[in-house]
Amino acid sequence: MTTGLGATMVRAGRRLLSSLPALFGVLVFTFLLMRVLPGDPAVFFASGPNAGKEEIELIRKQMGLDKSVPEQLVFYLSDIGHGNLGRSMMTGQPVLKDLRERLPASLELTFTALLIALIAAVPLGVIAALRPGSVVDHGVRLFCALGVCVPTFVSGLLLIYVFYYLLGLAPDPTGRIDVFTSLPPQRTGFLSIDFLLAGDFEGWWAACKQLILPAVSMALFVIAPLARITRASMLVSLGSDFVRTARSVGLSWRKVVVTYALRNAILPVITIAGIVFSTMLGANVLVEKVFSWPGVASYALDALLSSDYAPVQGFVLLMASLFVLVNLVVDICYGIADPRVSIE
Amino acid sequence: MRFVSFRPATSVLATAALLLIATAPSQAQTRAETLRYVTGASVNTLDPNIPGSTRESFALSMSTYDRLVAFGRKQLNGKWVFDLDTITGELAESYDVSPDGLKLTFRLRKDAKFQDGSPVTAEDVKWSLDRCVTAPILGKAQLLTGSLTSADQFKVIDPLTIEVTLPKPDKLALPNLATVYPMIINSKVAKEHATTDDPWATAWLKEHTAGSGAYVVETFKPGEQVILKRDEAWNRGSANKPAFFKRVIVQSVPEPATRANLVERGDADLVLDLQASDVQSLEGKGKLKVISTPQYNAITFVSMNNQIPPFDNVNVRRAIAFALPYDDMFKAALFGRGSPLFGASWADGKPANGIYPFQQPVKLDLDKAREYLKAAGLPEGFSTTFSFNVGQASTAEPMAALVKESLGKIGIKVDIQKLPDAQMSTQINEKKLPFYTEGIVAWLPSTDYFYRNFYTGNQRWNYSSINNPDLAAIAQEARFEPDKAKYEEAGRKLNAMHFDLMPQVMLWQPNQDAVMAPSIEGYTYEFHRQVDYRDVSRK
Numbered sequence: 001m002t003t004g005l006g007a008t009m010v011r012a013g014r015r016l017l018s019s020l021p022a023l024f025g026v027l028v029f030t031f032l033l034m035r036v037l038p039g040d041p042a043v044f045f046a047s048g049p050n051a052g053k054e055e056i057e058l059i060r061k062q063m064g065l066d067k068s069v070p071e072q073l074v075f076y077l078s079d080i081g082h083g084n085l086g087r088s089m090m091t092g093q094p095v096l097k098d099l100r101e102r103l104p105a106s107l108e109l110t111f112t113a114l115l116i117a118l119i120a121a122v123p124l125g126v127i128a129a130l131r132p133g134s135v136v137d138h139g140v141r142l143f144c145a146l147g148v149c150v151p152t153f154v155s156g157l158l159l160i161y162v163f164y165y166l167l168g169l170a171p172d173p174t175g176r177i178d179v180f181t182s183l184p185p186q187r188t189g190f191l192s193i194d195f196l197l198a199g200d201f202e203g204w205w206a207a208c209k210q211l212i213l214p215a216v217s218m219a220l221f222v223i224a225p226l227a228r229i230t231r232a233s234m235l236v237s238l239g240s241d242f243v244r245t246a247r248s249v250g251l252s253w254r255k256v257v258v259t260y261a262l263r264n265a266i267l268p269v270i271t272i273a274g275i276v277f278s279t280m281l282g283a284n285v286l287v288e289k290v291f292s293w294p295g296v297a298s299y300a301l302d303a304l305l306s307s308d309y310a311p312v313q314g315f316v317l318l319m320a321s322l323f324v325l326v327n328l329v330v331d332i333c334y335g336i337a338d339p340r341v342s343i344e
Numbered sequence: 345m346r347f348v349s350f351r352p353a354t355s356v357l358a359t360a361a362l363l364l365i366a367t368a369p370s371q372a373q374t375r376a377e378t379l380r381y382v383t384g385a386s387v388n389t390l391d392p393n394i395p396g397s398t399r400e401s402f403a404l405s406m407s408t409y410d411r412l413v414a415f416g417r418k419q420l421n422g423k424w425v426f427d428l429d430t431i432t433g434e435l436a437e438s439y440d441v442s443p444d445g446l447k448l449t450f451r452l453r454k455d456a457k458f459q460d461g462s463p464v465t466a467e468d469v470k471w472s473l474d475r476c477v478t479a480p481i482l483g484k485a486q487l488l489t490g491s492l493t494s495a496d497q498f499k500v501i502d503p504l505t506i507e508v509t510l511p512k513p514d515k516l517a518l519p520n521l522a523t524v525y526p527m528i529i530n531s532k533v534a535k536e537h538a539t540t541d542d543p544w545a546t547a548w549l550k551e552h553t554a555g556s557g558a559y560v561v562e563t564f565k566p567g568e569q570v571i572l573k574r575d576e577a578w579n580r581g582s583a584n585k586p587a588f589f590k591r592v593i594v595q596s597v598p599e600p601a602t603r604a605n606l607v608e609r610g611d612a613d614l615v616l617d618l619q620a621s622d623v624q625s626l627e628g629k630g631k632l633k634v635i636s637t638p639q640y641n642a643i644t645f646v647s648m649n650n651q652i653p654p655f656d657n658v659n660v661r662r663a664i665a666f667a668l669p670y671d672d673m674f675k676a677a678l679f680g681r682g683s684p685l686f687g688a689s690w691a692d693g694k695p696a697n698g699i700y701p702f703q704q705p706v707k708l709d710l711d712k713a714r715e716y717l718k719a720a721g722l723p724e725g726f727s728t729t730f731s732f733n734v735g736q737a738s739t740a741e742p743m744a745a746l747v748k749e750s751l752g753k754i755g756i757k758v759d760i761q762k763l764p765d766a767q768m769s770t771q772i773n774e775k776k777l778p779f780y781t782e783g784i785v786a787w788l789p790s791t792d793y794f795y796r797n798f799y800t801g802n803q804r805w806n807y808s809s810i811n812n813p814d815l816a817a818i819a820q821e822a823r824f825e826p827d828k829a830k831y832e833e834a835g836r837k838l839n840a841m842h843f844d845l846m847p848q849v850m851l852w853q854p855n856q857d858a859v860m861a862p863s864i865e866g867y868t869y870e871f872h873r874q875v876d877y878r879d880v881s882r883k
Contacts, residue, residue, distance in 0.1 A: 039764055039765075043769045044766035059395045092396070092551075157599075157602075174382070174602070179595060180375075290601075292596065304764075305735070305764050
């Protein structure tokens with residue numbers, strides 16, 4: 001067992017190392033891309049009512065844009081080496097600080113959404129697979145189609161309209177916590193965990209209430225791919241010889257479906273869940289905007305619109321690193337779900 | 345054993361059942377004493393002088409810092425707006441202007457204290473004004489417009505008196521001291537945080553305040569929210585008492601529909617930047633107070649680059665001016681919420697007065713437009729692009745479609761170009777856009793100021809890139825014209841030239857729509873186009 005775990009760790013370490021060149025490539029590519037894009041951040045930020053050439057030059061110097069691009073790249077890389085991602089013109093804060101404050105918000109939202117999606121999608125897929133072509137199957141298909149074709153900001157606005165505006169059940173959709181609630185001491189950055197650690201259950205409930213609507217609107221969007229994949233691979237697995245054998249020897253229904261069929265069918269679901277998670281983290285910008293969620297995606301979008309280089313570069317680097325991590329976790333999960341798998 | 349007997353997915357329902365139970369806000373009592381202001385933008389610095397600072401940061405600094413003087417307010421069509429002509433003391437108890445207009449003497453209030461309890465002295469005032477004209481910050485360019493350029497102009501007479509000397513009697517010197525930038529900083533505190541590289545403590549003041557303003561910053565989360573606490577000792581308000589609200593929460597809510605929901609539900613007290621359609625529906629419901637003030641120091645243009653053919657031909661520009669579907673644009677873009685700057689009738693063909701901006705005698709008249717095109721030697725029309733920025737898409741997009749349609753009728757083929765904000769401002773700065781829509785704002789809206797800043801020089805704000813020496817000379821001369829009648833005459837001349845040369849087309853002054861809870865009173869349209877939290881109170 002220890003050797004198995006050790007082998008997994010070695011494999012993980014090797015994969016991590018082999019991803020470094022890719023990360024470096026992403027770094028340089030984003031850097032160059034930002035400079036190639038039309039739009040001069042200095043001009044944009046020098047937009048006070050009297051900002052003239054002098055102000056533009058000043059900002060250019062502050063952002064280091066007065067130097068040549070190769071020089072800028074060298075400075076940037078050495079900064080990264082020192083753990084400095086630069087400073088955002090938009091918020092006026094170091095990018096690292098901004099990302100550190102905002103990433104937990106995004107992660108908390110994405111994890112919750114993924115959890116809701118998985119809890120809903122896997123049973124839905126299984127039911128659909130158990131009765132293919134039945135009313136239930138069609139119902140699931142319809143639900144999934146609706147979830148996919150309604151963009152997240154529409155479902156988000158609809159949820160706000162119904163649960164906040166009409167029914168008054170949900171708290172106002174303005175970020176992670178009600179402005180009147182005091183924050184717990186920051187430990188993990190995940191409010192739902194920090195509140196629990198601080199033993200403040202009222203605050204925990206307040207944070208959860210803020211989280212539910214955005215998480216549900218994100219989850220609605222990703223239930224479809226997860227449910228469809230579950231259904232497809234369950235169908236294959238249910239039709240396979242070992243399930244027939246299991247059934248013929250009279251194993252319990254639960255044992256057949258959950259232990260044999262589902263466990264074998266879950267691999268592609270894990271793959272898709274990994275991809276879905278990475279995509280959600282970067283692409284939940286619409287939900288973040290609608291719910292004023294202080295996450296990294298809306299931060300990056302604002303930065304991109306105003307050609308604020310440092311935050312965009314920092315964001316892409318962060319996303320690339322997360323992607324590497326998520327892939328790693330998915331690989332490890334593979335190993336757990338199916339010990340035969342060992343990806344080299 | 346049939347495995348079809350699986351029970352319906354109760355777990356799915358359980359997720360849905362995880363729905364929310366409302367808990368009544370337990371802080372009802374303090375809620376009435378709290379102003380919750382929601383906005384799409386965000387505060388990004390506590391010192392508005394930092395390049396790149398947002399309008400929200402301007403507004404915040406008005407409450408966290410005092411200035412020597414402040415603008416009064418007046419009623420315009422029954423709505424309170426700032427009054428450029430009434431300047432009252434803020435930190436100054438009183439001020440004198442010497443008869444030749446070259447010396448301004450300010451006597452400070454004896455009871456004025458910084459938020460740390462130390463008294464406000466003439467030394468602090470001098471340090472702050474010196475900083476404004478010497479440090480590489482935004483205040484420099486602003487104070488330049490009031491002939492305030494050097495630290496030598498500020499002299500401490502005694503601990504409570506400061507004297508400002510001007511090279512010329514500049515009308516805008518005093519109003520400039522009431523703008524956002526020349527705020528008075530606690531120099532002792534700021535100096536402690538100054539470094540050799542940064543002698544004016546710009547880095548420290550970006551994240552901290554050291555002022556004497558009505559509100560103390562309690563928490564500052566850039567991009568999210570700022571919470572302010574009232575300074576109980578502050579007495580620079582009109583009635584010699586602290587500001588009304590004990591707490592002010594300035595919160596960023598990027599989605600306009602959400603902002604509308606918040607204020608309608610009563611969770612937010614005040615919001616400025618709603619979509620025109622939302623404002624109209626909220627106004628229709630009649631539950632909230634909606635105060636619409638034409639932004640009388642702002643203008644939306646359709647600009648043409650006078651240096652790029654075919655717009656270098658005055659007749660082409662005139663043709664455009666008579667081919668724009670003004671009424672439809674006004675309705676589509678703003679739902680008619682604003683004051684139009686088109687459709688005037690000049691009986692004698694002369695401007696009605698010397699005030700800029702003014703209504704031009706232009707309207708949709710395609711025959712006239714065709715004549716002008718013919719006179720320009722382009723009877724068949726031409727092709728061009730019409731640009732606007734993404735940030736203004738909600739108003740500019742419908743407008744652009746109408747421009748395209750209408751100009752198509754006289755043979756001008758228009759391609760609509762939607763540019764990201766940074767890209768648009770870069771191209772404007774580089775004078776590369778032939779035809780586009782943009783807006784301007786002037787903090788100190790006087791005729792000569794508009795013409796000098798927006799119609800002269802090879803600089804960004806000269807959208808039309810007009811280069812007319814006569815116009816520049818008249819505007820420059822008017823700046824120091826003490827005689828009111830002569831100033832008015834110069835204004836008329838400039839306005840007549842504007843119509844004749846048609847460098848760009850003035851469309852309208854959009855309304856500032858402030859939507860607030862019915863209990864909120866005292867809202868005033870300020871020069872920085874934001875709420876001054878000190879103005880408002882609750883019934």
